[in-house]
Amino acid sequence: MKILVCITHVPDTTSKISFTDGNTKFDKTGVQYIIGPYDDYALARAVELKEQHGGSITVLNVGEAETEPTIRKALAIGADEAIRVNAFPSDAFFVAKQIASVAKEGAYDLILMGRESIDFNGGQVHSMVGELMGLPSVSPVMVLDIEGSTAKIQREIEGGKEFMELDMPFIAGCQEPIAEWKIPNMRGIMSARSKPLQVVDPTDDGVQADVEVFELPPAKEAVKLVDPENLDELVNLLKNEAKVL
């Protein structure tokens, strides 16, 4: 089974977010980057599926050279090879086009990625890749098991879960609890450097979205803590200060 796992290179969840160049660019100073947490689940499930069924895992990132340490980590976790499309991931459609272009050449049985990145949280790429490739796309996938050429899937829907069976190939946007995040081991780290990492040009530079300005959300206001025994005060504050009652 050939699995393609698409990963994003995103600021660590504890990073302080600020902007430069007149609030048009993200300030990368002192920011640590990680594999997108949802992509990490997708990669972890891919490693498990490979252990169960054999095959190979290719990890794909659309990004500039600075993303290579993140890609190496994915190789250390268990991917066999990596491809980096050498381009800034400017918008969802641009990224989807790059993924579809690589995926068409690789004839993958499964294309896994996170349900969304955690920088822009668009959650659009998996559906766009599906459309571009004429393949089904499912998200957010919480359970993914393979039997023969069929996948048994559970995905989260409003107020419940949806169970489905799907023939491969298809695209899945993954989330917990599809697998437990994997920590690379020392052997994985040692071997990551010798695994192939190809750098390829983007298919075109058809960037469709441009950032005019970033704005931070308003700062959180101070919190008033009310003793659980003091319900009168709570009601009074909700009524007269917050004016929500």
Place this chain on the structure above:
Amino acid sequence: MIDVKSAETQLTPHAENQRMIAEMIRDFGKREIAPYMMEWDESQEFPIQVFKKLGELGLMGVLVPQEYGGSGFGYHEYVTAIIELAKIDGSIGLSMAAHNSLCTGHILQHANESQKARFLPKLATCEWLGAWGLTEPNTGSDAGNMKTTAVKEGDEWVINGAKNFITHGISADVAVVIARTGEPGQSRNGSAFIVERETPGFSGGRKENKLGMRCSETAEMIFDNCRIPAENLIGEVGDGFVQSLKVLDGGRISIAALSCGIAEGALDAATAYAQERHQFGKPIASFQGISFKLAEMATKVEAAKLLTSQAADLKNQGKPMTKESAMAKLYASEISVEVADEAVQIFGGYGYTKDYPVEKFYRDAKLCTIGEGTSEIQKLVISRELLK
């Protein structure tokens, strides 16, 4: 058609490996150590399960070549691993370092091929936990006068005596033990032996109740007519102390790294707190009394890391590093205590409580000026090297 180009940005192999190892340990620590460490510290529980997991990750055989089941890395990666563990919990770092550099390190450096093939794969994966016994109740730094003896009887050695302050003295599955095979005070009177836990006459003794490093087990090892096969002698009779000094040269790098990790952990905690804690309407970091403290602490940590890295570099190249490893151990351990002390001071009253991490760094740091050769012994080693 995909146009293939070579990857243009490559960190040096050391730097990239070190970055990934550091990240791996931070991820592991968040999940497996940080939530429980204060409980272990309070109860002095030795969390053996953590070391089994570190073994699965390849951290219990960092320096052991892959053909013996280890990770096959060098001292730079080893130092990074200890620093990152010690930034979370010094006592986990201490036990990991003792297993790697003392017991496993002794067998790796001095044992014959058959002994290596027999013991290293189990030690490198932590299927077996290791201990190393040199210190005795009355002979710490004065190892030549040790009381533990080994006497040859036919095809066996019979060991009698006791070792104390031994990391994993109770829980180890295998120990390398230095015993006297000649007369007290005689030169070359010590030999090194491998003793397996199941050997009759070998037992763990009293567990120490310590100031810090409380979840690293420190205990006696007792030998009462303990008979081991002759093939468990490491090297030749009389080689034990020379072998031990070489093991301790590497061990000093471990303790230097441990000290750097504790100091850096305390510095990070104090830096974050100084920016969060407000007095007189400003973060306390904006007062020069605090910011200058942080500057001095950070400079000391950086200098200690550079000395440690220098010793690691020499060790990797197989060059003499007795003086440099002693300097690294001396300086890093002393500044670790100073930095942790200042961190407690920056936290003020909160730093004196167990609700914040710095009191533990403070307690853990003190071991580093004592274990694997006191600061005074390091000065002796350095001065002897200078005055040769």
